[in-house]
Amino acid sequence: MTETSPSFPKDLIDLDDLTPGQITCVLDAAENFKEVSEREIKKVPTLRGKLVVIFFHENSTRTRLSFEVAAKRLSADTVALSASGSSLAKGESLLDTARNIEAMRPDALVIRHGASGVPGFLARRLKFPVLNAGDGAHAHPTQALLDMLTLREVKGRLEGLKVAIIGDIAHSRVARSNMIGLVKMGGRVAVAGPPSMLAPELAEIYGVEVYARPEPALEGADAVMMLRIQLERQSGALFPGAREYARVYGLNRERMKLAKDDAIILHPGPVNQGVELTPDLYDDERSVILPQVTNGVAVRMALLCLLIDNPDKE
Amino acid sequence: MTETSPSFPKDLIDLDDLTPGQITCVLDAAENFKEVSEREIKKVPTLRGKLVVIFFHENSTRTRLSFEVAAKRLSADTVALSASGSSLAKGESLLDTARNIEAMRPDALVIRHGASGVPGFLARRLKFPVLNAGDGAHAHPTQALLDMLTLREVKGRLEGLKVAIIGDIAHSRVARSNMIGLVKMGGRVAVAGPPSMLAPELAEIYGVEVYARPEPALEGADAVMMLRIQLERQSGALFPGAREYARVYGLNRERMKLAKDDAIILHPGPVNQGVELTPDLYDDERSVILPQVTNGVAVRMALLCLLIDNPDKE
Amino acid sequence: MTETSPSFPKDLIDLDDLTPGQITCVLDAAENFKEVSEREIKKVPTLRGKLVVIFFHENSTRTRLSFEVAAKRLSADTVALSASGSSLAKGESLLDTARNIEAMRPDALVIRHGASGVPGFLARRLKFPVLNAGDGAHAHPTQALLDMLTLREVKGRLEGLKVAIIGDIAHSRVARSNMIGLVKMGGRVAVAGPPSMLAPELAEIYGVEVYARPEPALEGADAVMMLRIQLERQSGALFPGAREYARVYGLNRERMKLAKDDAIILHPGPVNQGVELTPDLYDDERSVILPQVTNGVAVRMALLCLLIDNPDKE
Numbered sequence: 001m002t003e004t005s006p007s008f009p010k011d012l013i014d015l016d017d018l019t020p021g022q023i024t025c026v027l028d029a030a031e032n033f034k035e036v037s038e039r040e041i042k043k044v045p046t047l048r049g050k051l052v053v054i055f056f057h058e059n060s061t062r063t064r065l066s067f068e069v070a071a072k073r074l075s076a077d078t079v080a081l082s083a084s085g086s087s088l089a090k091g092e093s094l095l096d097t098a099r100n101i102e103a104m105r106p107d108a109l110v111i112r113h114g115a116s117g118v119p120g121f122l123a124r125r126l127k128f129p130v131l132n133a134g135d136g137a138h139a140h141p142t143q144a145l146l147d148m149l150t151l152r153e154v155k156g157r158l159e160g161l162k163v164a165i166i167g168d169i170a171h172s173r174v175a176r177s178n179m180i181g182l183v184k185m186g187g188r189v190a191v192a193g194p195p196s197m198l199a200p201e202l203a204e205i206y207g208v209e210v211y212a213r214p215e216p217a218l219e220g221a222d223a224v225m226m227l228r229i230q231l232e233r234q235s236g237a238l239f240p241g242a243r244e245y246a247r248v249y250g251l252n253r254e255r256m257k258l259a260k261d262d263a264i265i266l267h268p269g270p271v272n273q274g275v276e277l278t279p280d281l282y283d284d285e286r287s288v289i290l291p292q293v294t295n296g297v298a299v300r301m302a303l304l305c306l307l308i309d310n311p312d313k314e
Numbered sequence: 315m316t317e318t319s320p321s322f323p324k325d326l327i328d329l330d331d332l333t334p335g336q337i338t339c340v341l342d343a344a345e346n347f348k349e350v351s352e353r354e355i356k357k358v359p360t361l362r363g364k365l366v367v368i369f370f371h372e373n374s375t376r377t378r379l380s381f382e383v384a385a386k387r388l389s390a391d392t393v394a395l396s397a398s399g400s401s402l403a404k405g406e407s408l409l410d411t412a413r414n415i416e417a418m419r420p421d422a423l424v425i426r427h428g429a430s431g432v433p434g435f436l437a438r439r440l441k442f443p444v445l446n447a448g449d450g451a452h453a454h455p456t457q458a459l460l461d462m463l464t465l466r467e468v469k470g471r472l473e474g475l476k477v478a479i480i481g482d483i484a485h486s487r488v489a490r491s492n493m494i495g496l497v498k499m500g501g502r503v504a505v506a507g508p509p510s511m512l513a514p515e516l517a518e519i520y521g522v523e524v525y526a527r528p529e530p531a532l533e534g535a536d537a538v539m540m541l542r543i544q545l546e547r548q549s550g551a552l553f554p555g556a557r558e559y560a561r562v563y564g565l566n567r568e569r570m571k572l573a574k575d576d577a578i579i580l581h582p583g584p585v586n587q588g589v590e591l592t593p594d595l596y597d598d599e600r601s602v603i604l605p606q607v608t609n610g611v612a613v614r615m616a617l618l619c620l621l622i623d624n625p626d627k628e
Numbered sequence: 629m630t631e632t633s634p635s636f637p638k639d640l641i642d643l644d645d646l647t648p649g650q651i652t653c654v655l656d657a658a659e660n661f662k663e664v665s666e667r668e669i670k671k672v673p674t675l676r677g678k679l680v681v682i683f684f685h686e687n688s689t690r691t692r693l694s695f696e697v698a699a700k701r702l703s704a705d706t707v708a709l710s711a712s713g714s715s716l717a718k719g720e721s722l723l724d725t726a727r728n729i730e731a732m733r734p735d736a737l738v739i740r741h742g743a744s745g746v747p748g749f750l751a752r753r754l755k756f757p758v759l760n761a762g763d764g765a766h767a768h769p770t771q772a773l774l775d776m777l778t779l780r781e782v783k784g785r786l787e788g789l790k791v792a793i794i795g796d797i798a799h800s801r802v803a804r805s806n807m808i809g810l811v812k813m814g815g816r817v818a819v820a821g822p823p824s825m826l827a828p829e830l831a832e833i834y835g836v837e838v839y840a841r842p843e844p845a846l847e848g849a850d851a852v853m854m855l856r857i858q859l860e861r862q863s864g865a866l867f868p869g870a871r872e873y874a875r876v877y878g879l880n881r882e883r884m885k886l887a888k889d890d891a892i893i894l895h896p897g898p899v900n901q902g903v904e905l906t907p908d909l910y911d912d913e914r915s916v917i918l919p920q921v922t923n924g925v926a927v928r929m930a931l932l933c934l935l936i937d938n939p940d941k942e
Contacts, residue, residue, distance in 0.1 A: 037419040041363030043391075049669030051697060061406070062414050065393055069365060069418050072391040077671075077700040079693055092689070092898035100690050100897060103921035104697050105665040269414060270406035293417035351733040355677030357705075375720070376728050379707055383679060383732050386705040583728060584720035607731035 008310050011123035011130040012303055014139035015181040023185060027149050029302035030295065036073055037297055047076035050107040050308055055081045056133070057113045062269055062293060063133050063142070067110050070300035076107070076308075098122050107308045111135075116173075129307035137171045142303060143268050144177035146296040148185065150288050151223055153295070154264055159186035164217040164259070166249055167227025167276065168197040169210075174268045175227055179206040190217035193227075193249065214249050218258040225266040226251050226276040242275045251277040256286075264288050322624050325437035325444040326617055328453035329495040337499060341463050343616035344609065350387055351611055361390035364421040364622055369395040370447070371427045376583055376607060377447050377456070381424050384614035390421070390622075412436050421622045425449075443621035451485045456617060457582050458491035460610040462499065464602050465537055467609070468578055473500035478531040478573070480563055481541025481590065482511040483524075488582045489541055493520040504531035507541075507563065528563050532572035539580040540565050540590040556589045565591040570600075578602050636938050639751035639758040640931055642767035643809040651813060655777050657930035658923065664701055665925055675704035678735040678936055683709045684761070685741045690897055690921060691761050691770070695738050698928035704735070704936075726750050735936045739763075757935035765799045770931060771896050772805035774924040776813065778916050779851055781923070782892055787814035792845040792887070794877055795855025795904065796825040797838075802896045803855055807834040818845035821855075821877065842877050846886035853894040854879050854904040870903045879905040884914075892916050 008025075009017045018026070036044055052071040056064050064080075071078045081101075094113075101109065108129045111119050116136030123130035134140040152158050163182055169175045169191045179202070182189050189208040191198070203210045211217045218224060229245060251265065265277065265287045273279045281287060322339075323331045332340070350358055366385040370378050378394075385392045395415075408427075415423065422443045425433050430450030437444035448454040466472050477496055483489045483505045493516070496503050503522040505512070517524045525531045532538060543559060565579065579591065579601045587593045595601060636653075637645045646654070664672055680699040684692050692708075699706045709729075722741075729737065736757045739747050744764030751758035762768040780786050791810055797803045797819045807830070810817050817836040819826070831838045839845045846852060857873060879893065893905065893915045901907045909915060 039363070042365065042419065042421075043363035049667070049671035051670065051700070053693075061395065061411055065367075065395065065415065066418060068393050069420075072365070072393070079696050079700070081689065081693065093901075096898060096901075097689055099918060100921050101693065103918040104694060104925050105670065105922065106697075107670075270410060273407075273410075290413060290417040293414050294419065297418050353677070356679065356733065356735075357677035375709065375725055379681075379709065379729065380732060382707050383734075386679070386707075584724060587721075587724075604727060604731040607728050608733065611732050 008306050010307070010310070011119075011132075012141050012307065013120040013123055013130070013132045015141050015144055015177050015184065017141075020184055020186075023145070023148070023181060026145055026299065026302050026306065027152060029306065030145070030149050030298040031153075033073075033301040033305075034295070034298040036301070037294070042073055043075060044073065045075045046305055047071070047074040047107070047308055050074075050076045051105070052076045052078045052304065052308075053081060053101055053106045053109045054078055055101075055109060055111045057082070057111075058134070060112060060134075062296070063112065066293070066296040067131075067133060067300050070297050070304055073297070074301055074304060076304065079106075094118065095122065095125060098126055102126050102128060108304060129310070131303060131307060134173055136173065137176070138173055139177045140173040140268075141177050141181075142296070142300055143174050144181040145303070146292055146299040147174075147178055147225065147266055147268075148181055149295045149299055150266065150292050151264075153291075154288060155222060158182065160188070161222040162188045162190065162220055163223045163225060164214070164221040165189060165191045165225045165227065166214050166217060166251070167193050167229060169193045169202060169227070170197050170199045171230075172227050174225075176206075178225065179208050183207045190221070192217035194245070214251075214255060215258055218255060221259040221263055223264045223266060224251060224256070224259055225268075226271075228268060228270065229272055229275055242272070246275050250275060251281055253278070253280065256281065262286075266292060269293070322620050324621070324624070325433075325446075326455055326621065327434040327437055327444070327446045329455050329458055329491050329498065331455075332498075334498055334500075337459070337462070337495060340459055340613065340616050340620065341466060343620065344459070344463050344612040345467075347387075347615040347619075348609070348612040350615070351608070356387055357389060358387065359389045360619055361385070361388040361421070361622055364388075364390040365419070366390045366392045366422045366424060366618065366622075367395060367415055367420045368392055369415075369423060369425045371396070371425075372448070374426060374448075376610070377426065380607070380610040381445075381447060381614050384611050384618055387611070388615055388618060390618065393420075408432065409436065409439060412440055416440050416442060422618060443624070445617060445621060448487055450487065451490070452487055453491045454487040454582075455491050455495075456610070456614055457488050458495040459617070460606055460613040461488075461492055461539065461580055461582075462495055463609045463613055464580065464606050465578075467605075468602060469536060472496065474502070475536040476502045476504065476534055477537045477539060478528070478535040479503060479505045479539045479541065480528050480531060480565070481507050481543060483507045483516060483541070484511050484513045485544075486541050488539075490520075492539065493522050497521045504535065506531035508559070528565075528569060529572055532569060535573040535577055537578050537580060538565060538570070538573055539582075540585075542582060542584065543586055543589055556586070560589050564589060565595055567592070567594065570595065576600075580606060583607070636934050638935070638938070639747075639760075640769055640935065641748040641751055641758070641760045643769050643772055643805050643812065645769075648812055648814075651773070651776070651809060654773055654927065654930050654934065655780060657934065658773070658777050658926040659781075661701075661929040661933075662923070662926040664929070665922070670701055671703060672701065673703045674933055675699070675702035675735070675936055678702075678704040679733070680704050680706045680932065680936075681709060681729055681734045681737045682706055683729075683737060683739045685710070685739075686762070688740060688762075690924070691740065694921070694924040695759075695761060695928050698925050698932055701925070702929055702932060704932065707734075722746065723750065723753060726754055730754050730756060736932060757938070759931060759935060762801055764801065765804070766801055767805045768801040768896075769805050769809075770924070770928055771802050772809040773931070774920055774927040775802075775806055775853065775894055775896075776809055777923045777927055778894065778920050779892075781919075782916060783850060786810065788816070789850040790816045790818065790848055791851045791853060792842070792849040793817060793819045793853045793855065794842050794845060794879070795821050795857060797821045797830060797855070798825050798827045799858075800855050802853075804834075806853065807836050811835045818849070820845035822873070842879075842883060843886055846883060849887040849891055851892050851894060852879060852884070852887055853896075854899075856896060856898065857900055857903055870900070874903050878903060879909055881906070881908065884909065890914075894920060897921070
């Protein structure tokens with residue numbers, strides 16, 4: 001399996017780092033690993049004796065848990081670190097903390113940070129693999145890969161698919177990584193959101209279609225990805241309120257009719273039900289929101305293997 | 315062992331869920347597992363490759379640790395989740411969090427929550443086993459089972475034993491689960507506490523004797539279970555103060571003479587020494603407070619096995 | 629290996645507890661364990677089925693992580709406990725918490741506490757091994773042992789070495805444990821620091837040389853150990869400020885010339901770069917600050933083994 005990716009990179013910071021062939025390789029490996037989570041004994045010895053350090057600076061259930069579960073299903077050991085309770089509270093720089101971790105000979109660092117660029121900054125200075133679990137508004141490559149795995153699983157391919165991404169495009173690391181990944185794999189991406197959440201440059205930079213209203217983005221879409229509105233971070237600056245947002249941009253049965261009949265609904269979670277989409281759609285058979293979570297474990301298992309058992313690392 | 319419980323329930327929310335035969339089955343299994351914790355290598359492979367999610371919304375040393383140790387001694391993997399640091403801090407509903415966890419294919423959820431009914435609510439909506447580690451003033455079934463294991467171990471039986479439970483009966487999940495369990499097993503339960511901590515309906519609902527003073531409850535008792543006074547939660551509303559409480563309801567050598575000569579003393583911990591009981595009784599040979607903790611690990615090992623390796627689950 | 633330490637103590641509270649022969653035994657064992665962290669599969673089955681409880685009351689990255697990694701590389705299980713989230717938040721005494729932990733049959737307790745004497749207090753009351761991971765201004769024996777391992781590794785011996793320790797000698801558990809250990813092993817220790825951070829009694833109690841200025845301590849030293857200035861704890865009482873401190877006591881290239889040509893630089897971390905030492909020295913080839921961290925894992929592996937597999941315990 002790793003033979004097909006002759007130069008898999010040391011780190012995964014964003015999907016820029018991977019070729020289409022390598023993305024396919026990750027998705028194929030993930031597809032194989034899915035079966036492990038369905039076994040009676042959900043464990044393979046692949047990474048026995050390896051140490052994965054999980055370092056989250058931001059709140060997270062799903063992603064942190066998903067990485068922990070992925071590591072344990074591969075028989076790796078995990079140690080967790082959070083900003084509070086660490087030496088960072090003593091004023092140590094993040095790089096010093098990371099170099100100290102490195103001196104304990106871990107096999108991979110999974111890091112989430114509120115500031116864009118932190119995982120990449122560390123990756124360039126550390127000798128062992130760094131896996132970006134989300135940094136600021138920059139990138140969330142494992143989310144994009146699990147989204148792509150889910151799409152490919154249901155649709156049989158990524159090439160030629162039209163995917164609508166709706167919400168706060170400009171500030172979303174999920175949108176950014178998906179735009180890069182989907183376009184790279186031959187997909188067609190149409191994004192839509194309030195003017196305060198869009199940037200006209202997106203079209204050019206990422207090769208996507210940009211709309212101020214959701215309707216043209218939804219038109220003929222194979223999949224609709226609704227982004228989370230960060231209600232807890234908004235001071236009302238970017239949009240008037242949750243109700244207004246739901247009325248104009250939220251997904252509901254009516255609006256969903258614009259997409260293809262067999263279109264599926266994705267959301268990176270946690271969902272604000274009644275805001276990004278109506279509760280009936282969350283439970284609709286077209287919703288793949290929970291299968292996305294299941295695929296997340298498989299994608300992270302694949303990436304941990306590919307980075308730790310990387311035949312290309314010196 | 316599991317053969318003798320032909321329809322063990324999917325979840326354990328309270329002792330209502332178990333028949334007397336099933337309670338005996340849990341206690342027998344726990345008795346067998348006790349030996350594992352005394353070995354040189356304190357580990358059996360029973361739950362290898364299984365994942366136990368431990369989700370505590372309230373402070374706890376003993377119970378959380380006890381479940382973690384139980385899971386690890388069975389070779390299961392554990393992942394921990396707390397309210398802070400989870401997506402709940404982003405406003406996600408508890409059910410959404412639980413369904414997301416479910417999508418990662420865990421084998422059991424151990425949950426403690428401040429609100430009565432939460433574990434049962436989740437259990438009805440999730441396909442995998444839910445184990446209540448204490449919910450509000452509702453139930454604490456693993457505590458009651460470890461209490462019963464301790465009683466049975468010392469007294470050789472549960473049937474016909476008189477157990478006095480003294481303290482804040484009305485607001486105690488420990489008292490409630492013990493009343494249900496002990497009466498179900500043929501025990502005789504006498505409860506006592508200040509009027510603000512009793513409810514006359516208890517007699518009828520649970521089939522127990524209710525007294526306003528500890529003396530008649532202690533009279534001829536085989537065991538005395540002192541409940542923790544929640545000093546940290548009291549605003550002085552339920553009783554005048556710790557000293558007054560100790561004088562009227564606290565256990566001391568004098569009062570202990572009312573019980574049988576070979577009566578034992580239980581407490582779910584943490585103990586407020588000098589309030590619920592005098593320090594000399596905590597260390598008295600009749601005290602089984604620390605053996606209760608040892609038994610807690612064994613009871614939780616038994617329950618994890620019975621729920622996860624449940625032959626009745628589809 | 630353990631044969632050479634016929635009466636290894638039940639606990640490790642400070643280096644007072646160990647004879648020179650036992651210290652050598654720990655360092656030899658650690659040297660052997662270093663190799664495990666460099667393997668492809670970084671794990672040995674030595675402590676399989678053993679439970680290590682890690683109880684940190686103070687912030688720490690390095691030490692907590694180092695113990696967790698050490699335990700996992702020996703195949704032990706670990707459970708972590710912090711002050712918040714534990715029953716201590718319910719007002720339970722530390723001893724009660726520890727006795728409850730004991731009742732769950734752990735194999736070792738690793739404890740860090742802000743109050744001097746706490747690990748020793750618990751060790752005398754618990755039947756299982758207690759390992760001091762730092763208590764107040766009292767002792768930090770695993771740090772001193774990893775410092776000694778690093779020194780011995782580079783210099784080939786400890787006897788006859790001159791080690792300068794510079795900083796807040798009077799309030800540093802690192803300094804205290806190192807003074808005891810190094811003098812015990814035949815080293816010569818010279819300490820220096822501002823008057824508010826020294827005590828004239830040190831010379832007599834520990835058999836070290838005490839200087840008010842760094843220069844005479846550095847003179848001809850084989851190694852320089854810079855202590856961390858607790859900027860976060862200082863209210864300006866002990867020294868005028870970080871800049872003034874750096875100018876008079878900080879290590880720089882110029883001052884380093886006083887030491888031997890092949891002198892090495894140690895620091896327990898986290899380093900305040902530009903305060904205790906200039907950033908160029910942190911990255912200098914004479915700096916062994918990161919090798920110290922690597923050695924920390926090995927020393928803790930050795931100690932966990934020697935305490936848990938102690939042939940002398942009844």
